[in-house]
Amino acid sequence: MASESYWTLRVELVVEITMPRHASLFYVLVLAFWRFQSLSAASLFTAVLEAVQERARAQLQASHPGRFRDKGGRVRRWRLPFGEACIRLCKLLDKETGHVVWPLKLVMDLPARVRWCEAALLPGYRLAVIQSFRQSRKALQGMVPDGSAPSVSTLHRRFQGFASQLDPLPDPGEGDAAASWPYRLADGTKLKLQHKGFDAGVADMRLVVGSRTPSGPLEVLDFSIGASWEDIGQRVDQRFSQAKVLVSDGEEHIPRALAGPDTRHQRCLVHARRGLPFALYRDGC
Numbered sequence: 001m002a003s004e005s006y007w008t009l010r011v012e013l014v015v016e017i018t019m020p021r022h023a024s025l026f027y028v029l030v031l032a033f034w035r036f037q038s039l040s041a042a043s044l045f046t047a048v049l050e051a052v053q054e055r056a057r058a059q060l061q062a063s064h065p066g067r068f069r070d071k072g073g074r075v076r077r078w079r080l081p082f083g084e085a086c087i088r089l090c091k092l093l094d095k096e097t098g099h100v101v102w103p104l105k106l107v108m109d110l111p112a113r114v115r116w117c118e119a120a121l122l123p124g125y126r127l128a129v130i131q132s133f134r135q136s137r138k139a140l141q142g143m144v145p146d147g148s149a150p151s152v153s154t155l156h157r158r159f160q161g162f163a164s165q166l167d168p169l170p171d172p173g174e175g176d177a178a179a180s181w182p183y184r185l186a187d188g189t190k191l192k193l194q195h196k197g198f199d200a201g202v203a204d205m206r207l208v209v210g211s212r213t214p215s216g217p218l219e220v221l222d223f224s225i226g227a228s229w230e231d232i233g234q235r236v237d238q239r240f241s242q243a244k245v246l247v248s249d250g251e252e253h254i255p256r257a258l259a260g261p262d263t264r265h266q267r268c269l270v271h272a273r274r275g276l277p278f279a280l281y282r283d284g285c
Contacts, residue, residue, distance in 0.1 A: 011048055042083035049087050049104065056103035057090055068092040071100060079116040079148075116150050121158055133159070133194060156194070182244035184210040185218065186232075186254045187268075191225060206232055208258065210243065233257030249275075 019025075061068055071091040078085050092101045104110065111117050123143060124136035133152045141149035150158070186208045193200035203226045209218040221240060222232050230253070242260030249271035259265050 009048075009052070013044070042080055042085045045080065046085045046087050049085070052107060053087070053090055053104040056107045057092065060092065060101070060103060060106075067095055068101065069095060076110070078111060079120050079150075116154070116158065118158075118162070121150070121155065121162075124155065125159055125162065132192060153196075156196070182211065183218075183247075184208060184221065184243040184245070184258065185247040185268075186229075186258055187249060188229075188251070193225075208232060208236060210240070229253040229257040
């Protein structure tokens, strides 16, 4: 351990090549590294876990000689973005307390015992939102070396659990904290809905973000699916003071719902550049 706040983990990779003495060294190296490229990163990842586990076990037994006794172990598997990792977790018995100790769990947080690790599903969540869970599954299938992917129902269930942990609306605070949102940006888009894997129509997803200070980061003020800009404006007005500047794509309902008498409405430059060619074409230019 390099310091109280950081760990140093050195991973040394050794590639051993066995070849006939009469073979061309150049071509043997080409073939060897070609095959090495096809090796699953999961194998290397598993080797690192095993090394970390062995070091943790050795440190326990060296610090407390005779206190821990080997109690076997169990196999754990995880589906990772680069394949499946499989490791036999070492189990030790603490003779003084009678409790079971897992050395690897002492030095790192292992994910829950699920077939698909959350990190393997995150790349597909974006497609699940903007397109469909079927498209998300296809995207994940193309990312995993063996071409496997969770079912659409599994992906839908895991996404619902992932989304339930998100709280996009911040606490407005009290006093000056609730009245310090000078800048806001509002936009919306069409969202394709699904229910248990089937088409559930299209709804409007609308988002309002704002900053606490002129140079502060943007934070979500309101996020909704299916609500009108009028409803959103009422919720935002109840929680926050009027904005100094409001940026939108020019949709007439946005400033009507979110802009106050002292709010300066500014058209979004990104939407302006994007929509200008079509506007000129529509005007006959």
